[in-house]
Amino acid sequence: MPDSVDVSNAADSPAHGGSHAFRFHGTGREYFPIWIVNLLLTIVTLGIYSPWAKVRSQRYFHEATELAGARFGYHARPLSILIGRIIVLVLFVPYAILAKIQSPYALVYVPVLLVAGPWIIVKALRFRLRVTSYRGVRFSFSHEAGVMAGAYINFLGLPILGGITLGLLYPYVLHQQYRWMVDNSRYGATPLRMAPAVGRFYLLGLILAAALLAFAAAAFAMLYPLMDAVANHRPAPASAQMAPFLMLVLYAGLLLVTLLVALWLAKTVVQRLSLADVTLSAGWQLGPVLWLYVSNGLLLLFTLGFAYPWVRCRTARYVLEHLTVHAPTGLDSFVAGAQSDAGAFGDQAAAFFDIDVGIGF
C-alpha cells in the first residue's frame, strides 16, 4: 500500500511561528484574456455562461492569493449557481415589475422579503465559506441549531429596534451583525472569533453622523441666499456663481470622510479577529486607498471599462499585501471540521443562494 508510506517526518520548514503577509500573484496582463473570454462567452450564450465565468474568475483570484507558501482554493460548482440564479430570477422578476409600475401588489413581497432575508443570509454565508479552502481545509459557516435564530435576531429584530430608537442603536446593530457572522465562521473545525468593539463602532458612527450634518448645514447655508433671491425676484447674489464649485468641494469632503470611516471600520473588524492563536493586522492607509479609489475610477472611465482586469488586480494586491497574519505557533495544526463530508445536500441547496452578502455603512 503506497499510501501507508509515512512522509510526515519529512517535516516542512516553518512548523514554527511567525508573521506572514498575504501575497497576490495575479496581474491585469494575465487576467485580461481570462476576463475577455468570460465576457465573450457570457454574451454569446445570452448570460447562461455567467456562473461558469464567475467560478473561473473567483478561482483565478483565490489561486493567485498566497499565504505562507500555500494558495487559496475556490470549489463552487457552476451548475448549482446557474440553478440558483434561475430560481432567484423567477421569484423576483414579478416583484421588480410590480414595483416598477407602482402596483400595490408589490407590497405582498415586503413581508416575504423580511422573513426570507435572514434565512437567505445564512444560506449564502454557508455557501460562500464552504466553497473556499486553504491548505486543503475548507472554511464553513455554523450548522448549529441556534444559527437561524441568531440570524433573525441580528438581521430582523435588532434593525427594527434600531429604527425605533431613531438610529441611536444602529452602530450596536452593525457591531452585533459583524460579530455574529464572524463567530459562526470556521476554518476547518476551528471557530473564528471577534473581540467586541462597541465603543469603536459608536465613535465611527458619530464621525459619520457629524460629517453628514455638517454637509447638510453647509449646503443649506450656501443655497439659501440663491433660492431666496429667485423666489423674491431679486437678482442672484454674486456668490451664486461659486455655488456649483463649492458644492463639489463639499461633496468631495463628504466622500473623503465616508471612505475614512469605511476604512477604519474594516481595520477595526480585521484587527479583532482571531482563529485559535492566529491574529491579523491591517496596514491600510487613507492616502493610498484614496488614490486607488480615484485612479481606478479614472482608469475605468477613460478605457470605457476595459481596464477592469487591472483595476481588480491592483485593488486585490493592495488589500491583500497590507494584511498580515500572525501565527505564533504556525499554521500547521488546523484540522478539517466534522461536517466536511456530511451536509452535502445542504451545500447544494445553499448554492442556490450564491448572493454576495456584504454589510457596511
Place this chain on the structure above:
Amino acid sequence: MTADAPHATGTGRLYRAGLSRAETVTVRAGPQGLVLSGTDGDEARTVPRHTLTIVPPIGGDCWRFDFANGDTLEVIGGGPLAAALGHKPGLLSRLEGSWHLALASVPVLLGLGAATWYWGVPKAADLAAAHTPPWVERKLTDAGLALIFRDEKERTTVDPVRQQRLTSILADMVGAQDGEAYRLHFLNSPLIGPNAFALPGGDIIVTDQLLKILDDEEVAAVLAHEVGHVRHRHGLRLALRASGLSVLAAVAVGDASTAGHFLVGAPVLLLNLRFTREFEAEADADALAWLSRDPGSHGPPRSPCAFARALRKIVNSPEVKQAAAIAGHIPSWLATHPMTEERLRPFDAACPAKI
C-alpha cells in the same frame, strides 16, 4: 523508469486529508503515476494516475493534484508533471491564455457596446414605451401634478375666460378622439418663468408668466409643440432610455470598488441631452405641420410665424435672460433646446411674409 519524462519533476506541498500541515515533497512523473518522496529522499510512494484528479490553474502556474484519499498536492510550475501524466490543456484554458484573441475582441466588444449604447437601448426603450399601458403614464403624471400644484401661492391669476378659450383651442387641436386624454393646467410660478411643459399622459402646463407675454395665437403655437411631445410619448421614452443607459454604464464601469459609479453619471447626462434635443426637434416638426395646415372657416388663426414670435419673446424675456446670465454661454450640444435661431429656421422659411 524516468527516461520517458526526464524533466517532469518538481517540488510540491502535500496536505494530508483534513490537515493543514504542509509537507514539502519532491514529485516526479513515473509510468504508473506521481512518485512522491520526502525531503530526505529515501522513502517514496506512488500515487496511481487513475486515483488523482489534475486541477489545472486558471492563469498563474499553481497546479493542484487531488488524490482519491483526500490528500491535496500543490505544485508551482506543475505543468510538465501534468503533461507527463497525459493531461492535455482544454480549449477554454488555451483561449484564456491567448492575447491575440483578447486584443482582437476589444474592437468587437467596443462595437457591440457602442451599438447597444446608441441604438440598442433607445430602440428597446421605445419598444417598451410602446407596450406600456396608458394608465402607467397617468399614474406617473398624477404623482408629478400633486407635487407641482401643492403650493397655494402658485394658484393661477389668469382670467377664467381666457383659460376657457385656450382650453378649447387645445381641444380643437387634438381632435375629438384624443380630447379625453389632454388637460390644460395653469401655474403661477415666478421661479420657472415663461414656460410650458408636457407631462406623460397628456397634461400640459403653461405658466402665468408665459401667458403674460404671449397672445392666444402664439400660445396655440406653443401648445402645438407640447402636443407633439405628448403624441410621441417623449416623457416615458426619455425616462426609459435614461434608465437603460444608466444600467449599461453601471455594468461597464461601475462593478468595482472604485469611484467609477460617481463618474458614470456625467456621460449619461450628456446623452440624455442628445435625446431631449432629438425629441424637441420632433415636437417642432409636429408644431410646424399643424401651424402650416389650413385652419378651416371656424378654427382660430394660425401660422408658423406665431411659433417664431413666441419663441423669440420667451428667449428675450428678462427671466430667461437672467437664467442665461447665471449659466453663462451654453454651447448648442449641451443645450436642452437647440439654439433658438437654428430651431426657428424652418418656421421663418414657412412664414409667408412679415405681418
